[in-house]
Structure formats: structure tokens, C-alpha cells
Amino acid sequence: LGYYVGNQDFNIIKLHALPYIELNLPKRNEGLTKIKQAIINQIINLPHYGKGVPKSWFDVRVLIAKEAKKQACITFERFKEICIDASSEGFSNFLDVEDCAKFLHSIGVILWYYNNPELREWVILQPDWAMNAVYMIIDDDRIQTRRGNILSEDFGRLWKHTSYNGKFNTLKKMLEVFKIAFPKKHKKNEYIMPARLLSMPGSNRWLPTEVFLRLEYKFQFMPKGLVNQVSAELSRYITNDDFVWNNAVNISNENSTAECQIEEDFYNRKISLKAKGKDARDLIVLAMNALRDISDEYKGVKPDIYVPCVCVDCVKSSRPTTFLYSDLIRWSLKKDIAVVTCNEGNETLAIEELLYNVGLNTPKNETTIKMTKTVKMFLASSSELLQDRREFEIFINRENKRLAKQAIFIELNLWEDFIDKISSTRLQDEYNKMVETSDIVVSLYFTKVGKFTLEEFEVALNHFKDHGKPYIYTYFKESLISSRTIKSADLLSINTFEKRLNSLGHFPTIYKNVEDLKYQFKMQLDKILPLL
Known part of the structure; x- marks a missing residue:
């Protein structure tokens, strides 16, 4: 505890030589005035304090x-x-x-x-109204008894006040946004709250004798429940509801060619990533990105990344030799061909190989990427195609490995990549700027054409007419869906947009599933890259 009290990253109040303000209420509230002034100072230093508004x-x-x-x-x-x-x-x-x-x-x-x-x-308009709805789910005795399994009838039972009528979908989405709960894989009306689940049984933990990629994150301070947030963030990759626990989760890619087990050890302040299968590297990179985005939301939380040795002795060991990522980077800068020696197997290994196996780059790799021809691509779609968008992102990552030999790198940009901030322009304007500077724009549509996706298409079209770029590809998903679930306004938006495309002589491409989408776009990509 003393470490955190003295660590400036975890002290909100830091105004004196001491790392804290002492409070002694029995002694005539000694220290209370100082704390009050400290709080006032914090308020004054808020970014909006004293800022003029219309x-x-x-x-x-x-x-x-x-x-x-x-x-x-x-x-x-x-x-x-x-x-x-x-x-x-x-x-x-x-x-x-x-x-x-x-x-x-x-x-x-x-x-x-x-x-x-x-x-x-x-x-x-009433933030407390939303927070109360969320805490009704978190604190409910029945849901806790069921170990975090939220049934469809629970929402009606807990949100029975008339103010919640017609707002269930919005409130459920808030549970997902706050990374508190997420829909079950095969029962979308039921949800899972990872924080209330049981811990992963030892029988489900991958054996150390198995061969898989490994990576460890060690924290000086680790917020409890990080892996629960990772589970919610990557819930679309959870293929079995039985493979999520309160301290771990197993994820798999769409084709089940790779699996990744993410486990939190709170008492030792570490999170371990293990991945196996044909596309293990892609999946572990996905998990790393999610963990980075979540930990970045906490002030001062910067984990040390440890890369395990991949020698014959270590790959099957429960306690392999590990190397601090920052050390590997420092050593790699000193020599053209940098190596390290394993303490266990006394084997010499190339640093570049160690880092590549777990999806990390050396500064040399990053320099190489900057020297290649970069092709900027923007992917636009409505939220209903989130899964397709994520699979397309993985597909582009794989293509980049293939294209590296041709000194080509595709920089894929999605709307999720932008930082949310109050600025002089709306966020959509930032997306539109990215569209204008892109070489390729890919738009995916299903049951509707949102106004922002439509705006991005028009921006791309106008820029193409003036400058010959970006190249525009529109893909419409064809899949069975109940007509009762589609709003008439959404159908109208699709029909209107198709007529707009016909008037331009632009013919959209139909795709049946993600594999079909990837195949069709790859054919186009091979044709278009030589022209860029």
C-alpha cells in the first residue's frame, strides 16, 4: 500500500512535500480545510473551468x-x-x-x-436514471446467484419502471459500452456479466507442455477486472459461453484456425496471453490491442511486457525464461543482428524472431514499414456489420504480411480508431478528412444506409471526380433476415442508395458471408495495387 500512496501516478491530491494530506477529525477536523482547498484547486484546473461558452x-x-x-x-x-x-x-x-x-x-x-x-x-437527460439501471443489473441477487448469467426476463423484472419503457435496447447497449456485460453467443436476448462468473477451473487452463505463443503483462498497479473488460471488448470472438470466466477468457477467430487464452492473475499483478493454431499470431495481436486500449484508459497504468523464450526447453516449460520488451528494443538498436541467450537452454536466439512471434516490431521493422509504399484504406459501415468489419481488419493484417515482400503496406483506418474529443469540428468531419486522403474506400451495407456512411460515400465520390482518388468499392451483404426486424425507413434508405448508385453507373457487389467478401476484395486488391 505504501508504494501506491507514494506514487504520484496514483495520487489525485499532490500539493505538498508529503504525497498525501493528513486528516484528523477528532483533533478539531485537522486537515479538512486543506483537503477542501485541494478539491477546489482540482476543480479550477479542470479543462472546462473558466472556459467561455455561447x-x-x-x-x-x-x-x-x-x-x-x-x-x-x-x-x-x-x-x-x-x-x-x-x-x-x-x-x-x-x-x-x-x-x-x-x-x-x-x-x-x-x-x-x-x-x-x-x-x-x-x-x-438524467444520468442517474441510466446509472441506476446499470447497478440494478450489477447488484441483483438473482443474477449473482446465477453467477452472472442474465436472462431475458431479468431486464423486464428490474427495469419495470415506466421511464424504462422502450429503452431496453439503449440500456443493454450501455452495459456493453461500459464493458459490464455482453450478449451470449447463441442467445442474444441473454447476457453474461464476467465479473460475477466463477474463476477458470484448473482443468481448462492450457497445459504448459502444449506449444503456443506466450506473452506476459506485469503491472505495478493493476485495476481489478481488466480481463472482464477484455472479455466484453472481444465478446464477438467468444465461440462458447462456457469459455468465459471472471479471471479468464478463451477467444477464437471466425474459422477456428487459432485460439487464444487470456488469464488474469490479480494477486501477482499480471495477465498472460497464450495463442495456438495456424493464425495464432493474428489472434494474439488482436488481444494485445484490446488490452492496450483498455489499460490506456487508466491514468498511470503502464504494464511491462515480457516476451518468453522460444527455445526447445522453454516452449514446454511452465516457467520459461522471459525478456523485458523494452530491454529487447534497447539491445536491438546496438547491433544489426541482435541476439539474446536463454538462461534455461543456453540457446542463442535472434531478437527480431522473438518479437515477431508475438506480434511486436523492432525499431528496424518499423523503419522498414515507413520505407515501403503505404496505401491508405478507409472502411465504412453501419454498426450492424461490426463483426464483418473486424474480420475484414484481420484479413488486411494477413495481406500486409504477404505484401511486405513487395514493399507495400496497407494502412487500414476505421471510425473506431479516432480519439473522441471536443474540438472545433465534429467527429464526422475528421472521418471525412480521412476519406479524402485515402487511396481506397470500402463501404459495407446490409439492411440500412446510415446518414454518416452515406456522407462518407459522397465525400469519396466528390474527391474521386476532382482528383481521381480514392477508388470506391461498395459491398452489399445478402443474408436471410426476418422482415419484421427491418424498419421501413431502413429499407427506404437502401433502395434510395441503390438508385443513386445506378444513376452513377456504379454497380455494387453482393457478398454472402465474410469469406466471400474477403475473396472478392482480394481479387480487386491485386488489380488495383499496381495502379496506386
Whole structure:
């Protein structure tokens, strides 16, 4: 405990020589005034404190407070109407409305998850209303008795207040956004809450005698439940609901050509990644990216990465020799061909090979990539094709390994890659800039054409007319789906867009599944790359 008290990364209050402020309530509240002043100083240093905002935003806040007394959650269109009612001149365009909503979200007046396609259409006026709904699920005795298995009837039982009517899908999505729970693989109306599950039995832990890629993350401070968040983030890769626990998860790619086991050892402050199969390297990179994104959300949480030795003795050992990643990088910079020696097997190994096996690059690799021809690609689609989008991303990673021999690197950009921030432009404008600077734009469609995906297509088309780039590819997914689940407005958006394509003489391509999509695009990719 003393380490964390003295570590500046984990101290919010750090104003004196001491790493903490002493409080002694029995001694006439000694230290209380200092703590109060420290809190005031923290508030003053917040990024929005003292920042000037348009008067119309204050008027919106007043109207929002009145609206919040009537309903806890409204559509974004309704929020837009409120803004215009406050000042039609101050909110003359969509950008003004977005900026105001982002600001009110950042100071906690409303909740608006503008970076999530499914939640951005809703504005929550009563943040407590949403938090209470989430905690009803977390704290429910029945769900805890079932070890985190949430049945479809639980939502109706717990969210029975009239204010939650018609909002179940929004609240369920919040459980996913907060990485608290996620839908079961084959029962989408039921959810899994990993934090309430049992620990992984020893019989499910992969034996150390098996051959697999390994990687270890060691933390000086590790927030509890990191692997639960990883499970939620990578839930689409969980093929069996029985393979997720409160301290571990097994994931697999679409074709089951690789598996990865991610296990948290909280008491030793480490997370281990193990991957096996034909495409083990791709899957372990996927897990590493998820773990990096989640740990980055915590201030001061920077794990040390340890790379296990891959010599004959170590690959089957439960305690292989490990090398600190930062050391391997430092050593590799000193020599053209850098090597290390294993303590166990006394075998000499190339550092570059060690790093490649677990998806890491040496500075030399990164330099090589910068010297290759970079082809910028933007992938656009609605949220309903999230799984296809992720599989397409893995496909491009594999293509990059093949294209490396030709000194070509495809830089794939997705809307998830952008940092959410309050800026002078709306986030969609940042996407549009990326579209304009891309060499290739790929758009995927299924039951609807969202307004932002349509906007990205129009931006790409206009830039192509003026500059001859980007090359545009549109793919429509063909799959059986109940007509009752499709909204008439969504069908209309698809029909209107198809007519728009026909008028341009642009013929879309139909794909039946992800494998079909990858095959068709690969054929096009081989044709287009020589022209870029």
C-alpha cells in the first residue's frame, strides 16, 4: 500500500512535500480545510473551468433541465429541436448542436455517447436514471446467484419502471459500452456479466507442455477486472459461453484456425496471453490491442511486457525464461543482428524472431514499414456489420504480411480508431478528412444506409471526380433476415442508395458471408495495387 500512496501516478491530491494530506477529525477536523482547498484547486484546473461558452448553450441547459423533469431520455432529433427553440440563430447548423451536446456531456449534465453508432441517436437527460439501471443489473441477487448469467426476463423484472419503457435496447447497449456485460453467443436476448462468473477451473487452463505463443503483462498497479473488460471488448470472438470466466477468457477467430487464452492473475499483478493454431499470431495481436486500449484508459497504468523464450526447453516449460520488451528494443538498436541467450537452454536466439512471434516490431521493422509504399484504406459501415468489419481488419493484417515482400503496406483506418474529443469540428468531419486522403474506400451495407456512411460515400465520390482518388468499392451483404426486424425507413434508405448508385453507373457487389467478401476484395486488391 505504501508504494501506491507514494506514487504520484496514483495520487489525485499532490500539493505538498508529503504525497498525501493528513486528516484528523477528532483533533478539531485537522486537515479538512486543506483537503477542501485541494478539491477546489482540482476543480479550477479542470479543462472546462473558466472556459467561455455561447449564451445559447446556457439557454439549452435551462430547457434541458425542464425537459428532464418530463422524461429521462430523448432522441437526438428532439435534443436538436430544443437547441433550435433556445436559439435558431445560435444553432443554424448541425455542427453547433453537436458541439453543445459534447460540452454538456463532458460536464455531466447529459449523457451522449456520440462515438457509438447505436447510442448517438439518444441523449440521456438524467444520468442517474441510466446509472441506476446499470447497478440494478450489477447488484441483483438473482443474477449473482446465477453467477452472472442474465436472462431475458431479468431486464423486464428490474427495469419495470415506466421511464424504462422502450429503452431496453439503449440500456443493454450501455452495459456493453461500459464493458459490464455482453450478449451470449447463441442467445442474444441473454447476457453474461464476467465479473460475477466463477474463476477458470484448473482443468481448462492450457497445459504448459502444449506449444503456443506466450506473452506476459506485469503491472505495478493493476485495476481489478481488466480481463472482464477484455472479455466484453472481444465478446464477438467468444465461440462458447462456457469459455468465459471472471479471471479468464478463451477467444477464437471466425474459422477456428487459432485460439487464444487470456488469464488474469490479480494477486501477482499480471495477465498472460497464450495463442495456438495456424493464425495464432493474428489472434494474439488482436488481444494485445484490446488490452492496450483498455489499460490506456487508466491514468498511470503502464504494464511491462515480457516476451518468453522460444527455445526447445522453454516452449514446454511452465516457467520459461522471459525478456523485458523494452530491454529487447534497447539491445536491438546496438547491433544489426541482435541476439539474446536463454538462461534455461543456453540457446542463442535472434531478437527480431522473438518479437515477431508475438506480434511486436523492432525499431528496424518499423523503419522498414515507413520505407515501403503505404496505401491508405478507409472502411465504412453501419454498426450492424461490426463483426464483418473486424474480420475484414484481420484479413488486411494477413495481406500486409504477404505484401511486405513487395514493399507495400496497407494502412487500414476505421471510425473506431479516432480519439473522441471536443474540438472545433465534429467527429464526422475528421472521418471525412480521412476519406479524402485515402487511396481506397470500402463501404459495407446490409439492411440500412446510415446518414454518416452515406456522407462518407459522397465525400469519396466528390474527391474521386476532382482528383481521381480514392477508388470506391461498395459491398452489399445478402443474408436471410426476418422482415419484421427491418424498419421501413431502413429499407427506404437502401433502395434510395441503390438508385443513386445506378444513376452513377456504379454497380455494387453482393457478398454472402465474410469469406466471400474477403475473396472478392482480394481479387480487386491485386488489380488495383499496381495502379496506386
